[in-house]
Amino acid sequence: MHFPDDKPLRLECGQDLAPFSIAYTTSGKLNADRSNAILICHALTGDQFVTSDHPLTGKPGWWLTLVGPGKAIDTDRYFVICPNILGSCMGSTGPASINPQTKEPYGLKFPMITIGDIVNAQVRLIDHLKIDQLFAVVGGSMGGMQVLQWASHFSNRVYAAVPIATTSRHSSQNIAFHEVGRQAVMADPKWHGGNYYETGEVPRNGLAVARMAAHITYLSEDALQEKFGRNLQNRTTRTFTFDADFQVESYLRHQGSTFVDRFDPNSYLYITRAMDYFDLASSHMGILSKAFQATTTRFCVVSFTSDWLYPTRESRDIVRALNAVAADVSFVEIDSNAGHDAFLLDEPEFFETIRGFINAAAQKRGLE
Amino acid sequence: MHFPDDKPLRLECGQDLAPFSIAYTTSGKLNADRSNAILICHALTGDQFVTSDHPLTGKPGWWLTLVGPGKAIDTDRYFVICPNILGSCMGSTGPASINPQTKEPYGLKFPMITIGDIVNAQVRLIDHLKIDQLFAVVGGSMGGMQVLQWASHFSNRVYAAVPIATTSRHSSQNIAFHEVGRQAVMADPKWHGGNYYETGEVPRNGLAVARMAAHITYLSEDALQEKFGRNLQNRTTRTFTFDADFQVESYLRHQGSTFVDRFDPNSYLYITRAMDYFDLASSHMGILSKAFQATTTRFCVVSFTSDWLYPTRESRDIVRALNAVAADVSFVEIDSNAGHDAFLLDEPEFFETIRGFINAAAQKRGLE
Numbered sequence: 001m002h003f004p005d006d007k008p009l010r011l012e013c014g015q016d017l018a019p020f021s022i023a024y025t026t027s028g029k030l031n032a033d034r035s036n037a038i039l040i041c042h043a044l045t046g047d048q049f050v051t052s053d054h055p056l057t058g059k060p061g062w063w064l065t066l067v068g069p070g071k072a073i074d075t076d077r078y079f080v081i082c083p084n085i086l087g088s089c090m091g092s093t094g095p096a097s098i099n100p101q102t103k104e105p106y107g108l109k110f111p112m113i114t115i116g117d118i119v120n121a122q123v124r125l126i127d128h129l130k131i132d133q134l135f136a137v138v139g140g141s142m143g144g145m146q147v148l149q150w151a152s153h154f155s156n157r158v159y160a161a162v163p164i165a166t167t168s169r170h171s172s173q174n175i176a177f178h179e180v181g182r183q184a185v186m187a188d189p190k191w192h193g194g195n196y197y198e199t200g201e202v203p204r205n206g207l208a209v210a211r212m213a214a215h216i217t218y219l220s221e222d223a224l225q226e227k228f229g230r231n232l233q234n235r236t237t238r239t240f241t242f243d244a245d246f247q248v249e250s251y252l253r254h255q256g257s258t259f260v261d262r263f264d265p266n267s268y269l270y271i272t273r274a275m276d277y278f279d280l281a282s283s284h285m286g287i288l289s290k291a292f293q294a295t296t297t298r299f300c301v302v303s304f305t306s307d308w309l310y311p312t313r314e315s316r317d318i319v320r321a322l323n324a325v326a327a328d329v330s331f332v333e334i335d336s337n338a339g340h341d342a343f344l345l346d347e348p349e350f351f352e353t354i355r356g357f358i359n360a361a362a363q364k365r366g367l368e
Numbered sequence: 369m370h371f372p373d374d375k376p377l378r379l380e381c382g383q384d385l386a387p388f389s390i391a392y393t394t395s396g397k398l399n400a401d402r403s404n405a406i407l408i409c410h411a412l413t414g415d416q417f418v419t420s421d422h423p424l425t426g427k428p429g430w431w432l433t434l435v436g437p438g439k440a441i442d443t444d445r446y447f448v449i450c451p452n453i454l455g456s457c458m459g460s461t462g463p464a465s466i467n468p469q470t471k472e473p474y475g476l477k478f479p480m481i482t483i484g485d486i487v488n489a490q491v492r493l494i495d496h497l498k499i500d501q502l503f504a505v506v507g508g509s510m511g512g513m514q515v516l517q518w519a520s521h522f523s524n525r526v527y528a529a530v531p532i533a534t535t536s537r538h539s540s541q542n543i544a545f546h547e548v549g550r551q552a553v554m555a556d557p558k559w560h561g562g563n564y565y566e567t568g569e570v571p572r573n574g575l576a577v578a579r580m581a582a583h584i585t586y587l588s589e590d591a592l593q594e595k596f597g598r599n600l601q602n603r604t605t606r607t608f609t610f611d612a613d614f615q616v617e618s619y620l621r622h623q624g625s626t627f628v629d630r631f632d633p634n635s636y637l638y639i640t641r642a643m644d645y646f647d648l649a650s651s652h653m654g655i656l657s658k659a660f661q662a663t664t665t666r667f668c669v670v671s672f673t674s675d676w677l678y679p680t681r682e683s684r685d686i687v688r689a690l691n692a693v694a695a696d697v698s699f700v701e702i703d704s705n706a707g708h709d710a711f712l713l714d715e716p717e718f719f720e721t722i723r724g725f726i727n728a729a730a731q732k733r734g735l736e
Contacts, residue, residue: 013608086442108610112607112608145646171589171592172593172595172596172598172614173589175598175614175616176580176584176592176620177584179612179614179616179620183554183576183577183621186610199447208551208555209555212544213548218547221541223541224544225540230537230538240380240381242476244547246547246644247542248544248547252544252551253547273610273618277606279598
């Protein structure tokens with residue numbers, strides 16, 4: 001579905017974006033008093049196809065492990081909304097969209113967006129759906145940043161918040177990895193200053209390299225070692241060439257080349273920048289707890305032991321800040337060796353954590 | 369200095385390399401019985417200019433912290449030799465060298481080389497210098513791999529070995545990071561299948577991206593955070609552009625752009641491949657201790673607490689293997705938050721460790 005909005009969206013950079021459109025999916029049914037809605041926020045390269053097949057790749061929904069009938073986030077009980085974020089490329093307005101002033105794709109004329117802008121656009125969607133208060137906002141990684149932004153800026157509209165494998169701001173190392181990715185895209189001559197839409201040639205190579213580098217950070221060292229080790233790919237000896245001798249090389253190349261079939265390189269630049277800019281404490285003199293002052297939302301913060309992109313200490317910082325303002329918060333660190341991507345994988349302890357929290361919150365909220 | 373060798377070097381890939389040449393520097397004086405020579409092995413992007421200014425960058429020697437008159441490796445007492453490795457680009461034969469068969473630069477026709485080949489070429493140099501036994505072989509990172517190779521294959525020619533911040537084989541994650549770097553180089557159209565020497569256009573962008581990605585792995589997360597944090601570069605607010613807003617972005621871009629002025633992209637491909645291929649245990653059914661059987665070399669293995677490229681456990685594996693064959697080995701883990709690059713930095717505890725080991729070994733060896 002599409003929600004087109006003609007009313008300008010005032011962005012953090014000072015510009016107005018108009019018109020804009022948010023593509024989204026829903027599953028389950030909104031109840032009579034519109035109190036059972038759960039907003040799912042997707043990660044950097046995610047999209048709105050949380051439980052349904054991806055229209056380009058044909059792959060099943062990216063969070064079917066957690067969301068669906070009878071799942072921890074039960075679409076038999078809840079109305080699940082998943083919007084494609086502003087700046088992305090699966091139907092919501094982004095750099096590949098037509099700039100109404102030039103009638104051509106925005107490219108780098110698209111204004112820089114922030115997590116705050118992304119959430120403000122989601123607020124418009126929730127208004128449009130006539131939902132006063134979301135029962136829950138749930139997301140992992142960059143999705144978790146949106147959850148934190150919602151809970152910080154729109155606490156009265158969020159009954160329960162579940163930030164998973166996330167951080168309140170990027171470390172220097174996080175920014176560094178993203179900058180490598182951006183430079184890889186921009187180094188590709190086909191990027192063409194962001195105006196590749198007109199040439200028909202996409203900076204595939206650059207984006208693939210960016211994806212490969214990022215992908216390493218999504219997995220733990222142990223997970224890579226267990227999965228691939230030093231195993232050779234379809235051969236018994238080294239070729240003494242630059243072919244993908246090792247399985248891990250072949251795997252990474254595959255990750256890179258399939259990604260470029262479904263993602264817009266400029267969207268990758270804009271969204272990584274939004275993540276790097278995100279810093280919830282910055283407008284509160286660096287004191288994170290102030291970002292949650294007077295919050296009425298209840299929180300379940302989740303981290304994974306082997307996540308080195310957003311390690312558990314980042315979640316602990318969030319929990320500490322919430323404790324400092326006496327917020328209702330539970331914190332679970334899930335034992336997993338899958339790394340950052342654990343939140344997308346089959347992690348029963350994680351599912352039970354979410355199920356328990358959601359069920360308890362639903363009871364408290366008086367949801368059947 | 370140059371050591372040209374006309375006698376073919378039989379490589380692990382099966383090919384013969386001839387002629388080949390090793391560029392090297394020396395400092396200090398070889399004593400009368402030629403027993404005070406220390407071989408320094410450099411890392412991936414290192415070179416022979418261990419104590420002297422780099423001819424291209426003008427920067428001072430890369431290991432002046434450790435090597436020089438009165439230093440832990442005292443050039444007043446020892447004759448220090450540092451060869452540029454085979455496959456590199458500072459005077460030793462590598463992919464940028466002229467292929468005698470075609471009279472043009474090798475490019476990708478240069479045979480794939482291994483750490484074993486690199487060391488075999490060094491053995492030729494040591495033969496040429498009429499040194500029967502090196503007093504010590506010392507190196508960090510990929511230099512440490514060469515140290516291990518020397519001690520494993522030429523134990524009788526190595527009195528003491530100091531492998532620093534290294535590993536006996538690359539993990540899946542190590543290979544993955546290197547593969548990203550190689551793909552970044554190869555994705556640059558100016559790479560031109562490795563034949564850029566004739567076009568005069570160097571794949572600078574690709575190599576810069578490779579260097580940026582690698583550089584992140586050389587520093588600890590803490591070191592990046594302390595050095596740069598989320599500090600902005602010469603500005604007080606975000607620009608909402610893709611400029612290098614953050615200091616860490618500016619730093620990485622600088623690392624990338626200065627590197628390409630001094631390094632050959634094909635050398636980067638070949639040497640990273642040699643590192644990925646290195647696996648000391650592989651020819652011993654995976655049993656590392658067998659690689660050191662009957663060794664007479666004494667070892668000092670050094671790791672750094674915050675090194676996540678070759679974490680301490682990799683050094684422990686080496687120590688365990690040496691213990692299993694009752695080798696004379698001491699092991700020191702240096703407390704440092706500088707990450708992998710600590711071995712190149714001002715780390716007094718590290719210097720004292722090396723000084724102590726070298727002095728004691730010299731006494732044992734009967735060196736004045």
